[in-house]
Amino acid sequence: MADVRKKVIAIIAEQLAKPEDSISESSHFVDDLGADSLDTVEIIMAIEEAFSLEIPESEQEKIRTVGDAITYIEKHAKG
Amino acid sequence: MTRTVQRRRVVITGMGTINPCGLTVPETWDNLLAGKSGISTIERFDITDFACKIAGQVKGFNPDLFIEKKEQKKMDIFIHYALGAAHEAWADAGFDQVQLTKAEREVFGVYIGSGIGGLSTIWDEANGYRGPRRTSPFFIPSLIVNLASGQASIKYGLQGPNSAVATACATGAHAIGDAARLIAFGYADRMMAGGSDSVINQLGVGGFAAMRALSTRNDEPERASRPFDVDRDGFVMAEGAGIVILEEYELAKARGAKIYAEVAGYGMSGDANHITTPAPEGEGGQRVMRAAIKDADIAPEEVGYVNMHGTSTPVGDKLECMAIRKVFGDHANRIKVSSTKSMHGHLLGAAGGLETIVAVKAVQTGKIPPTINVDHQDPECDLDVTANVAGTLDSEYVMNNGFGFGGTNGCLILRKV
DSSP states (O other), X not given: OHHHHHHHHHHHHHHHTOOGXXXXXXXXXXXXXXXXXXXXXXXXHHHHHHTTOOOOXXXXXXXXXXXXXXXXXXXXXXX | OXXXXXXXXXXXXXXXXXXXXXXXXXXXXXXXXXXXXXXXXOOSXXXXXXXXXXEEOOOSOOGGGTSOHHHHTXXXXXXHHHHHHHHHHHHHTTTTSSOOOHHHHHTEXXXXXXXXXXXXXXXXXXXXXXXXXXXXXXXXXXXXXXXXXXXXXXXXXXXXXXXXXXXXXXXXXXXHHHHHXXXXXXXXXXXXEEEEEOOOSHHHHHHHHHTTOBOOOTTOGGGTOOTTBXXXXXXXXXXXXXEEEEEEHHHHHXXXXXXXXXXXXXXXXXXXXXXXXXXXXGHHHHHHHHXXXXXXXXXXXXXXXXXXXXXXXXXXXXXXXXXXXXXXXXXXXTOEEEOTHHHHXXXXXXXXXXXXXXXXXXXXXXXXXXXXXXXXXXXXXXSBOOBSSOEEOOOSEEEEEEEETTTEEEEEEEEEO
């Protein structure tokens, strides 16, 4: 579980060019991390790739914070 | 009812460039006057199978100086170069020191063109293609031609006319000419204008090489671009950006801006002949120079220097020289010309941006950068080409030519202020 959290934060830090320690589970992509709608799409794509997931669009819209992403991955990731 | 439109004077108050001969205007100008070549062996990809192995590559460029890290990957390299050149032009014009009002920003536009746009991004994306779910949402906005203008407008808050021209190697000249007209006829007060291109990749080099347009003097990169020399064998592709700040004259004067030169005349023409071969006797070139001279309302004899398109192709150089003879008549025996592509190579859509800057520096300082590598001047290019050593100029007007594939031509006349 700690692994998922670490990996998600690393992905978002990379996508948004932010230091990892500025990102927490409660961080909102848009409100806290300054992402725009296109950044958010790219974060979801990177997460899909890293965790071998296919997140349906209806579900993608619900992932708005780092915590949302971790919860979704923990529920759906294979293996 | 008819409306009388008064034509306003337009001046250049800021300049910026990124190119193989320098990362700023002063560095570039010094290297060009000294006759230094920026051409070298291609280092970007494996050139083993390529007939052409040389190019004018920008070296030492650091995008961190101009673009936030997070934004960099959302832009093709041609946009990086455009923003690098825009940064210098903006500061050079003094706009980093003043706070423009909302009303001023609404009549301050951007017109940065690109001959090709983000070909490197297309190449990378297509090569790593893994289906629609893995195509980045930034793919399109990072590569389309008008995004250099778009990104610059966002960075500087410029809300006036925002456009981009894509007329191959005439792009830079057309962008500056079109933008100057927007100011001249009152559609804007200020414009950031020029060109940017970067296609030194497999598709760019392979594509131009397939047309037999590129020099293959691979063992002597610095001597490969040799306009007007009998042994010229094609152009040397280069990359970079050249951008100027254009301003309505009275406004520039009122704010105490440093004025480099006036955009005195602008011409456009089409060859209507062939996709890549210039029309016989350089007719399109003749028409575009005549149009610019007419627009400037001067006599041809008043032009003292032409920064020629002069790409170092066998046919192109010959026909441009012929066109100059036809347009200038006897004066062609006295007029000075040069092709600085002999040093910085052919920047494609950015060529007109950079070469306008060169022409402006020439009329401003009275110095003419040379055409290097003229060992044996072609008798069919019998003009004073400022061979190998910088020359001097004492004239009020200079000219810059840009001719593009598709038979599109642009010509600017700059006046000393």
